[in-house]
Amino acid sequence: MPLSRLSSPFLSGPSRVTLHMIQLLFALVPAVIALVYFFGPSVLITMTLAIVTALFTEAVMLKLRNRPLEPFLTDGSAVVTAVLLAIALPPLAPWWLTVIGIVFAIIFAKHLYGGLGYNPFNPAMVAYVLLLISFPLEMTTWLPVTELSTSPLGFSAAFQAIFTGQLSTGLGFDTISGATPLDAMKTQIGLSLHPSYISEQPLFGVLAGKGWESINLLFALGGAFLIYRRVISWHIPVAMLLGLFSISLVTWSVAPETTASPLFHLLSGGTMLGAFFIATDPVTAATTIKGRLVFGAGVGLLTYIIRVWGGYPDGVAFAVLIMNMLVPLIDYYTQPKVYGG
Amino acid sequence: MTKPLGSFPGGLVLDGQKKRSTHVSIRKTPLSKTLILPLQQHIGEASTPIVKVGDTVLKGQKIARAEGHVSVYLHAPSSGVITAIDDQAIPHPSGLSALCITIKTDSEDRWIDLQETPDFTRLSEHDIRHKIREAGIVGLGGAGFPSFIKLNPGVHHHVETLIINGVECEPYITCDDMIMRERADGILDGIEIMRYALRVQNCVIVIEDNKPEAISAMELALKRRQSQFQNTSIVIIPTRYPTGSEKQLIQVVTGKQVPSHGLPIDIGIVCHNVGTSYAIGRAIIHGEPLISRIVTVTGTDVKHAGNFETLLGTPMHELLSFCETQRETDEPFILGGPMMGYNLSGDHLPITKTANCILVGVDNAAPKREPLPCIRCGDCATACPVSLLPQQLYWYSRSKDLEKTREYNLFDCIECGCCSYVCPSEIPLVHYFRFAKTETMTQELETEKADTARLRHENRLERHEAEKKEKEERQRQRKLALAATKAAKEKAEAEKANASESSTDNQET
Helix, strand or coil, X not given: CCCCCCCCCCECCCCCHHHHHHHHHHHHHHHHHHHHHHHCCHHHXXXXXXXXXXXXXXXXXXXXXXXXXXXXXXXXHHHHHHHHHHHHCCCCCCHHHHHXXXXXXXXXXXXXXXXXXXXXXXXXXXXXXXXXXXXXXXXXXECCCHHHCCCCCCHHHHHHHHHHCCCCCCCCHHHCCECCHHHHHHHHHHCCCCHHHHCCCCCECCCCECCHHHHHHHHXXXXXXXXXXXXXXXXXXXXXXXXXXXXXXXXXXXXXXXXXXXXXHHCCCCHHHHHHXXXXXXXXXXXXXXXXXXXXXXXXXXXXXXXXXXXXXXXXXXHHHHHHHXXXXXXXHCCCCCCCC | CECCCCCCCCCECCCCCCHHHCCCCXXXXXXXXXXXXXXXXXXXXXXXXXXXXXXXXXXXXXXXXXXXXXXXXXECCCCEEEEEEEEEECCCCCCCEEEEEEEEECCCXXXXXXXXXXXXXXXXXXXXXXXXXXXXXECCCCCCCEHHHHCCCCCCCCCCEEEEEECCCCXXXXXXXXXXXXXXXXXXXXXXXXXXXXXXXXXXXXXXXXXXXXXXXXXXXXXXXXXXXXXXXXXXXXXXECCCCHHXXXXXXXXXXXXCCCCHHHHCEEEEEHHHHHHHHHHHHCCCCCCEEEXXXXXXXXXXXXXXXXECCCEHHHHHHHCCECCCCCCCEEECCCCCCEEECCCCCECCCCCCEEEXXXXXXXXXXXXXCCCCCCHHHHHCCCCCXXXXXXXXXXXXXXXXXXXXXXXXXCCCCHHHHHCCXXXXXXXXXXXXXXXXXXXXXXXXXXXXXXXXXXHHHHHHHHHHHHHHHHHHHHHHHHHHHHHHHHHHHHHHHHXXXXXXXXXXX
């Protein structure tokens, strides 16, 4: 093969950005299948809508910024943002919620900072938090898992619900929606119920919320695949899970009557999605080895703090964004020692 | 055989591609009609010619002498006539020209009288270093640092271990591998001499485990001469790039790190390459100066790849056509390895003392694409053998924040290329680092120049001031003197007048 580089090294390894993104999407497959199984096919509709919107917005922004379309549309980063946000949104999120979120993520959180590689905050999480603050009702309307639902939604019903805001039965969303296990745990502990009593309810499964525990475990499985394929390193997920685990272990052993178990926290809400797919976003996470451990632990601790003492049922998105802000500082103070230095 | 004691972070396991050029033994390159010898084939001062155009020279005759301390001699690689001493293109990344001596060979290849010294212990350490310098020997691993300097520990250092580098970690290159396979005894001769010159007992020969033939050849040679090599052992290390780099090698073998901005000698270690060792053996025992080296010619476009004992100054195209290379005119090729070599496009350049490999065509060449932006994945930091943060350095090099690049230890970068290799965005990181390094050095030079200029200017002003003062002082003095003489004159005149008056008075009386 003839040389194209002007200076050494003339070889290049097999690693490519697009390949990273494709493997990341592949690792999400098992958990997405579980999502469909437990909450119906609506997540696929939202995901398709999100991907189309993301690619379109990306193309418009690239055009406006006079950047070439080909390498950036195919790098996969916009698709990953879209898929991650779609997974994080509630199953029956109306179409405009998805569109607003994606457009904001791509324009404001990504391109206004300079596009791929330059954004200080995770675009999917910026969009998620924007939507959560602006549309709290729509963002917290979750479905119960299908087996608990009185009338599970099929594909066309979900389609109708997302695009028209109406159920085929003519009933309102509130008739079929319910709290997430994380939410239920929080409100009922607030009502002075004992966590062990709360988790006896049908909403809960063996380890944490019914359905949620399996989904979390499958995210972890996908994460393990990414670590095995060296798409991500183990430092951030392990540090985040350890951080979350240790703080919940402390509070749980001190006050078991008012706190959920560490295992519950590990397998609820966005814990595993956050640990393996969100906090590991290389662009917005710390880059040094020690820094990654600090970053991950910070996300874990903040997630717990926001979940338990904050105003929102889940805290992964906030925790990630707060730690994103600290990245330059963390990186600066965790530089490795140079050879012979 | 001993085990390595340490390891270094990062590094790469690369496809060695060594078999391409190891299936045939070392062959001799046919004598070229002309030999072009750059006067600078080493680190330090260029040598000074001691021949004139038209002089007839013999093979091995000195044609240029060392200039200053960090310099060596240069010899005629074959007999013939000096036809030119002028500027010619030399193998250099920037396509520089430099002063070269051109010899038209007479195909007789007549040697000078060689001074053999079978028993080198008759010589003093100083004499040995002197002879090595006179033989023009420099580090043949690629850097080209004059070897005699590295054999002089000085009074302040004590050498504990001599490390012989037979690692050859870059893909494709096999000249060290082949010299170990075929000339193990010659290498041991050199080791004996170096141990004597350095007054060191312990010596380790380090070879990567992807060279089993070289390992057994060296072991066999060592066993045969067991009595002389009591404290010499072979260390087999795992194949990992860039273990062959001096500092990384020391870390692997001894577990110790050379201090930043320091030298191996600071921790009692001296490293020499196997090829250099062989050359030293030839120079001292057989009296042969360094006039040839082994060059690997290999690559995907080379039909008969192999290793060639080539006279210095042989134009590369002769070597390339001898190996039947399919290469378009002006197609760039690599001098050195694919990770750290540099590309050349002109093939009329001569082989020099540091030319270990000519590589035409590589597998997995970096593609010709615009790199994507850095996604801060940190793979570069994981791969870096000196624990730098390449992505930060890249950021600051790009924004020309040279201050920051220094803070992030830019000058500890060994330019091994691991970071560029693993980068998923295909950013030529090392390219940026080289740029930042030269830019910093230029800036320093400029500052230095500006400082000198300022100092000179200030001195000049001071001098002018002093001159002015002196002038004024002189003027004042002169004025005073003038006034004094005037006064004296007046006084004298007045006295004269007085006197004449009195005399007339007297006369009158």
